[in-house]
Amino acid sequence: MPRYDIQLGMAGIMSDRKYPTSPILGVGAIVVGPEGVLMGTRDKDPGKGLLSIPGGAVEVGETQEEAAAREVLEETGVTCQVLQFVSTADLISLDSQRRVEYHFVLNHYLCRATTSETTPESPDTEVMWVHPNMIEEMDLPPRIRDLLLGVKEDILSLMK
16 A cells, blocks of 8 residues: 655655545654754755655544554664654645645644654755754745744753
């Protein structure tokens, strides 16, 4: 059965996610380790080339928490423990004719890294640990910046 992954999707599957007939449920993981927050560059649209948190679509038969931990491992090589739900958001992208090209409902979870060595899923992506004090200065999508700044105190606490 094919995987539907919004962060680092399999070739050909991502096109099935364009122009959906209903929103696609996805998860995002705010993974915290001793060095900061785990982030990586996206190799697919929406947001190709942008720095973001790991995440992807929830597969049939899997919980959102299982999806978050699986996506983190697949995309970054890091294992994590899901701690708590943080927020939900719609990611809606319109094409040049103002049609909905992508629509994901993303539930974000705060996670604790249980390993720290990173291995990007693709040679076209980078994975890194980012100290929360650097978030405001980084070139991040506004929704990711706001999400991380909203839990900055939790991130700092988990880093100890």
